[in-house]
Amino acid sequence: MTASSVGKPLDRVDGRLKVTGTATFSAEVAVANVAHAVIVGATISKGKITALDVGEAQRVPGVVAVLTHLNAAKVPGADKPTEMTDKVVQVLQNDAVLYDGQPIALVVADTLEHASHAASLVKATYAAEAAICEMDKEIGAGFAPKAAPGRPPPDSNRGDIDAALATAFARVDATYTTPCENHNPLEMHATIAVFQGEDHLTLYDATQGIFGLRKRISKAFDLKPENVRVISHFVGGGFGSKGSAWSHVFLAAMASRATGRAVKLSITRQQMFAFVGYRPQTIQQVTAAASKDGTLVALRHEVTSATSRFDTFAEPSANVTRMLYACPNVKTSHRLVRLDVATPTFTRAPGEASGSFALESALDELSYSLKMDPLALRLKNYAETDPDEKKPFSSKTLRDCYTQGAAKFGWSKRKPEPRSMRDGNWLVGFGMATATYPSRQSAASALARVKKDGSAQVLAGSQDIGTGTYTIMTQIAADALGMSVERVHFDLGDTTFPETPVSGGSQTASSVGSAVKRAGMAVRTKLIDLAVKGKGGPLNGMSAEQVDAEAGVLVSKQDRTKSDSYEAVLARNGLDQIEEKIDEKEKAERKDHSTHAFGAHFIEVKVDPDFGEVRVSRVVSAFAAGKILNRKTARSQFIGGIVWGLGLALHEHTERDPRTSRVVTKDLADYHVPVHADVPDMDIVMVDEVDPYVNEIGAKGVGEIGIVGVGAAIANAVYHATGKRVRSLPITLDKLL
Amino acid sequence: MRAHVASYDLVQPGSLREVLTLLAREPGVYRPLAGGTDVMVVYAGGKLAHTKFVDVHGLRELRGIVVTDDAVTLGALTTYTDVQAEPTLGREFPMMGQAASETGGWAIQNRGTLGGNIANASPAADSPPALLAYDASVELTSTRGARWVSYATYHTGYKTTVRAEDELVTRVRIPRIAPGAQGSRVHMFRKVGPRKAQAISKVSFAACVDVDGTRITSARVALGGVAPVVLRVVATEGALVGADVTTLDVAAIGATLSREVTPIDDIRSTARYRRRVAENLFVELTRKLKAHVGLGSQAR
Numbered sequence A: 001m002t003a004s005s006v007g008k009p010l011d012r013v014d015g016r017l018k019v020t021g022t023a024t025f026s027a028e029v030a031v032a033n034v035a036h037a038v039i040v041g042a043t044i045s046k047g048k049i050t051a052l053d054v055g056e057a058q059r060v061p062g063v064v065a066v067l068t069h070l071n072a073a074k075v076p077g078a079d080k081p082t083e084m085t086d087k088v089v090q091v092l093q094n095d096a097v098l099y100d101g102q103p104i105a106l107v108v109a110d111t112l113e114h115a116s117h118a119a120s121l122v123k124a125t126y127a128a129e130a131a132i133c134e135m136d137k138e139i140g141a142g143f144a145p146k147a148a149p150g151r152p153p154p155d156s157n158r159g160d161i162d163a164a165l166a167t168a169f170a171r172v173d174a175t176y177t178t179p180c181e182n183h184n185p186l187e188m189h190a191t192i193a194v195f196q197g198e199d200h201l202t203l204y205d206a207t208q209g210i211f212g213l214r215k216r217i218s219k220a221f222d223l224k225p226e227n228v229r230v231i232s233h234f235v236g237g238g239f240g241s242k243g244s245a246w247s248h249v250f251l252a253a254m255a256s257r258a259t260g261r262a263v264k265l266s267i268t269r270q271q272m273f274a275f276v277g278y279r280p281q282t283i284q285q286v287t288a289a290a291s292k293d294g295t296l297v298a299l300r301h302e303v304t305s306a307t308s309r310f311d312t313f314a315e316p317s318a319n320v321t322r323m324l325y326a327c328p329n330v331k332t333s334h335r336l337v338r339l340d341v342a343t344p345t346f347t348r349a350p351g352e353a354s355g356s357f358a359l360e361s362a363l364d365e366l367s368y369s370l371k372m373d374p375l376a377l378r379l380k381n382y383a384e385t386d387p388d389e390k391k392p393f394s395s396k397t398l399r400d401c402y403t404q405g406a407a408k409f410g411w412s413k414r415k416p417e418p419r420s421m422r423d424g425n426w427l428v429g430f431g432m433a434t435a436t437y438p439s440r441q442s443a444a445s446a447l448a449r450v451k452k453d454g455s456a457q458v459l460a461g462s463q464d465i466g467t468g469t470y471t472i473m474t475q476i477a478a479d480a481l482g483m484s485v486e487r488v489h490f491d492l493g494d495t496t497f498p499e500t501p502v503s504g505g506s507q508t509a510s511s512v513g514s515a516v517k518r519a520g521m522a523v524r525t526k527l528i529d530l531a532v533k534g535k536g537g538p539l540n541g542m543s544a545e546q547v548d549a550e551a552g553v554l555v556s557k558q559d560r561t562k563s564d565s566y567e568a569v570l571a572r573n574g575l576d577q578i579e580e581k582i583d584e585k586e587k588a589e590r591k592d593h594s595t596h597a598f599g600a601h602f603i604e605v606k607v608d609p610d611f612g613e614v615r616v617s618r619v620v621s622a623f624a625a626g627k628i629l630n631r632k633t634a635r636s637q638f639i640g641g642i643v644w645g646l647g648l649a650l651h652e653h654t655e656r657d658p659r660t661s662r663v664v665t666k667d668l669a670d671y672h673v674p675v676h677a678d679v680p681d682m683d684i685v686m687v688d689e690v691d692p693y694v695n696e697i698g699a700k701g702v703g704e705i706g707i708v709g710v711g712a713a714i715a716n717a718v719y720h721a722t723g724k725r726v727r728s729l730p731i732t733l734d735k736l737l
Numbered sequence B: 001m002r003a004h005v006a007s008y009d010l011v012q013p014g015s016l017r018e019v020l021t022l023l024a025r026e027p028g029v030y031r032p033l034a035g036g037t038d039v040m041v042v043y044a045g046g047k048l049a050h051t052k053f054v055d056v057h058g059l060r061e062l063r064g065i066v067v068t069d070d071a072v073t074l075g076a077l078t079t080y081t082d083v084q085a086e087p088t089l090g091r092e093f094p095m096m097g098q099a100a101s102e103t104g105g106w107a108i109q110n111r112g113t114l115g116g117n118i119a120n121a122s123p124a125a126d127s128p129p130a131l132l133a134y135d136a137s138v139e140l141t142s143t144r145g146a147r148w149v150s151y152a153t154y155h156t157g158y159k160t161t162v163r164a165e166d167e168l169v170t171r172v173r174i175p176r177i178a179p180g181a182q183g184s185r186v187h188m189f190r191k192v193g194p195r196k197a198q199a200i201s202k203v204s205f206a207a208c209v210d211v212d213g214t215r216i217t218s219a220r221v222a223l224g225g226v227a228p229v230v231l232r233v234v235a236t237e238g239a240l241v242g243a244d245v246t247t248l249d250v251a252a253i254g255a256t257l258s259r260e261v262t263p264i265d266d267i268r269s270t271a272r273y274r275r276r277v278a279e280n281l282f283v284e285l286t287r288k289l290k291a292h293v294g295l296g297s298q299a300r
């Protein structure tokens, strides 16, 4: 067998391009005769546009067009989402203003400077109406969301929670809240739209889903899907916000069609807070009850999250409560309230990140009532099988995560009493929490091709949203083809390549990786067949089982001096290349299993008792996520998730002015995320786990699980340090004094 | 939205004289631009209403730190990195380096200037409390001449100062004390913020207290983030001077300080929190003073 590349900490194959600035992101693609578009956003949160004065803007030199609801073409599909990721968009179809920053005009000019300046000169007059952005004002009008197809229902009930509560020894009833958090990937959303004639469109778009985008846009503009090409070679972070086609993509296409030019639209940092989604605020009521020995007898988790007036997105925070612990009586629900705000969306571990804060905080509170170690409480209620789906796990190595993480952290040194540990002036606290995330797989296709020069090209539509997809697919393909990674070129990000799912839900490695593996194996099989059955050659006449592939050379297993290179096989048989396209479906065994990755965080914080400053001083996190395809890129995903968890716990909060519903924290000066100095060295433990059922490659996906549980682990550590339980994120300094 | 660059005018005369002449010709029309770390934030946010700027960043006359027997004098263009590198400041005025090292991040420390910090007059700025505690003076220069004003009288209200529109901040002077007196001086700087870097202070605090034996002979205590201006708490200082560290009435003097500060609620924090922190900072100062005279430990 060839020395395996999968699992090695291979440097990113696109790393050099990125650090030298030569990786071409969507807004950087050189397109001839491109015009620049800038969106004008509404400055009210609710009402109607009564007048739009675009005269001054139009007089700015270089301005090509100013689109408004008065002159824009109709896009009948704009408010007709069909897929789970589709959003109702606001693309100048009428005079209504539904949220702060909503697009009300689009200025197109020869340069970005002219377009930006002209956009600042568009004058809107409004009939404003009172806008509501506070959940408690609308809570009475809460409603249950409809279940998305293939997704869990909003409500669940197992056992008899009321009966169980009546007999419980210890019980916690508490309300936890999480704030609105806006997406801020390094690369802001950007599109270049190029209409060729009336019926062909090319989009260079910063997207997590080129095929979903093609479907949404072709439908909305009434184009044949095959006439819409979406290209996205590099994406500077998505985290869910680039999983949907938002208004700006439609606007760029509309502008290209209207002006007959290629149109580039890159949104501003401020507009990241307007119309590209966010993690909605939640109010979560949790009841957790146990018998004297710590056995959980009841869990109740009722979630209300915010959505817009015109579209629906529910943060599924209670789903994690259904499956994480072996508890016989569990009741959960999700409700929504409508506010005068834009529509929220998927945000790294949607549901799990916010929901685990509530669940894992409640368990921590329960551990103090029981006078039980928080880790012991989790172990006591370890779910050997999925209590919700009532199926065995395809694999679950959480126990090892707990023990290895705890050992490395020194959890046993924790003194149980809050406020009992100090480092000079600082109070020290230890906190822990469990992490989990579903391991998904969707249908995906891939094509592998070995060329007569002995190199390989492997294609799958897909996207690399900064996670390392190029790299791990190259590794998977190399192993499957029996080649070295240097000879394998993997390409993605083009709808002319084989179809793949959205890069969301941590499913790319699983879905695309399985297809790539099988495509590579199929080509290898064909090559071996040719070598043993085709024209002549040193291996001719052997059986296929007797032949191995190693670094692009076929060798006899019995006599390793007998070998035949891929080039030679192709040349002898007069072939330019051999290729195979594979359409991979979900692995059949998944149906009989529950598929999740697991992990555990152990976090130390230091809190200044006089000033309320919280510093995260140590993080040890252990994960079991099936086969780790690349230890380096996987670690980056874990630490990236944890850093965001630090932000979720301590900093991130989109503030609105309750009088106007307008966002007041519209840039990274006011919207705080952790800086480097706030992030300690993190010790990431990757626990070995073999999973024969989850998919063809045994890998579970590592993009989202890192953030899950971090909010609670920090809140729990803060409680241990200070004796103050903060149930409302973020844990700002004022909440601790 | 980012402002339109062509709507702005930036001129770059070669000398201090030329800059002052320009400022004098039409006072208020041109505004200085030094490191730009305050101005460009407003520009990038599309909110920079003023459109005419004169670049002073290249003026050699405003650079350099001069140490004489009686003072350390810093040019207005002194950066936070310069401050941290100056050994006399490090020895005798450690709070200057501490404040500088906690200002923004490295990029800001390389680019932002002390003159800009003073002229910008944010009540949450970090070096001003240290400058107040060290009794600094500021030199304001125009074609009419140069004048030194005590920094304690420089800020007159929220973002208003005694500087006239034709004046530049040219130098900052910090008086030195006799080398032998250093040992009886207690310095305490503390910036309270949500992040370890790039944090806008919730409250910042600087105190410089001279102690003779156990008796306080002079005290200057200043806070940022608790009033419309960076504030010297003069009543608190008055209560400290002459008092004996061993018998300090911490509660009573703390109450005085609490009356002197007037914090507000805003998106960055609450008035209640800021007041508590101001009080706790004062308690920490008294602990430091007690430790200095050999009473108790510094640790809380």
Ligand SMILES: Cc1cc2nc3c(=O)[nH]c(=O)nc-3n(C[C@H](O)[C@H](O)[C@H](O)COP(=O)(O)OP(=O)(O)OC[C@H]3O[C@@H](n4cnc5c(N)ncnc54)[C@H](O)[C@@H]3O)c2cc1C
Pocket (backbone or CB within 6 Å): B031, B032, B033, B034, B035, B036, B037, B038, B039, B040, B041, B056, B076, B102, B103, B104, B105, B108, B111, B112, B113, B114, B115, B116, B117, B118, B119, B120, B124, B125, B126, B127, B167, B168, B169, B170, B198, B199, B200, B201
């Ligand atoms: C990311 C970031 C982080 C920051 N963090 C901190 C922090 O932690 N603490 C802190 O205190 N500040 C902080 N600041 C603010 C800023 O960096 C400082 O106030 C800096 O000292 C300003 O100096 P400058 O030379 O860049 O000023 P500029 O932006 O050039 O000017 C600021 C103002 O001062 C005027 N001005 C400048 N020089 C003179 C002069 N010589 N005479 C008269 N007027 C003058 C200008 O006209 C302008 O009104 C931060 C800023 C940023 C962008």
